[in-house]
Amino acid sequence: MEQESTKLCKHCKTEIPKDAKVCPNCRKKQGIKIWQIVLIAIIAIVVIGAVAGGGSDKPASKEQDKKKETESKEKQEDRKEFAQNETVTFKDVNFTVTNVEKTRGSEYDTAKEGYEYVIVSIKIENKSEEKITYNPYDWKMENSNGQEEEITFTTTDSDTELSSGNLNAGGVVEGTLVFEQPQGDTGLKLNYYNNSVFDEDASFKIKLD
Numbered sequence: 001m002e003q004e005s006t007k008l009c010k011h012c013k014t015e016i017p018k019d020a021k022v023c024p025n026c027r028k029k030q031g032i033k034i035w036q037i038v039l040i041a042i043i044a045i046v047v048i049g050a051v052a053g054g055g056s057d058k059p060a061s062k063e064q065d066k067k068k069e070t071e072s073k074e075k076q077e078d079r080k081e082f083a084q085n086e087t088v089t090f091k092d093v094n095f096t097v098t099n100v101e102k103t104r105g106s107e108y109d110t111a112k113e114g115y116e117y118v119i120v121s122i123k124i125e126n127k128s129e130e131k132i133t134y135n136p137y138d139w140k141m142e143n144s145n146g147q148e149e150e151i152t153f154t155t156t157d158s159d160t161e162l163s164s165g166n167l168n169a170g171g172v173v174e175g176t177l178v179f180e181q182p183q184g185d186t187g188l189k190l191n192y193y194n195n196s197v198f199d200e201d202a203s204f205k206i207k208l209d
Contacts, residue, residue: 092128144187
C-alpha cells in the first residue's frame with residue numbers, strides 16, 4: 001500500500017505536499033502536533049533527570065559514608081563497656097589493650113598472699129587535631145567484687161611502665177599498667193577516666209580476658 005504523499009493544511013485545509021512546512025496556499029507554518037510536543041517534553045525531563053542524578057551519585061555516596069562513620073563513632077562513644085580485643089575510640093583518641101599478663105612477681109617483688117600482679121599493655125593513638133595529655137592515673141582496675149584500685153607501685157614493669165606526658169596530633173605512645181588483684185579473678189575490667197580528679201564514673205571500661 002502506497003503511503004500518502006499529501007496532507008491537509010492545518011489552517012486552510014488545502015491539500016499540500018506531505019513534507020511541506022509552509023502551506024503554498026495560505027503561507028502559514030504547519031508546526032508540530034501536540035502529541036509530538038508532549039513526547040519531546042517527556043524526553044527532555046528524563047534526560048535532565050538522568051544527568052542530574054548521575055552527577056550527584058558520587059557526592060551523595062561520600063556524604064552517606066561520612067554520615068555512617070559519624071553515626072558509628074557516636075554509637076561507640078555511647079557505649080561504656082568493650083571487649084579486650086576492641087579498639088576504643090574516645091574523643092578522637094584510640095585506646096587498645098595489646099596484651100595482658102598475670103604474675104606473682106619476682107623474688108624481690110612479690111604480690112601479697114592470695115593476689116597477683118596484672119600487667120596491662122596499652123596503646124594510645126591521638127587521632128584528633130589537638131595535643132592531648134596521658135597519665136597512668138587515668139586508669140583503674142575493677143575486680144569481680146566491684147572493688148576499684150589504682151595502679152600498684154612495683155618494679156615488675158619498671159622498663160615498660162606508662163608514664164605521663166603530652167601527645168601531639170597523630171602521635172602514638174605505648175606502655176604498661178600494673179594492678180594487684182585477687183589471684184585467678186576472671187571478672188577484671190580496666191576503667192578509663194577522662195578526668196581522674198573530677199569524674200565519678202568511668203568514661204569507658206574494657207573487659208579483660
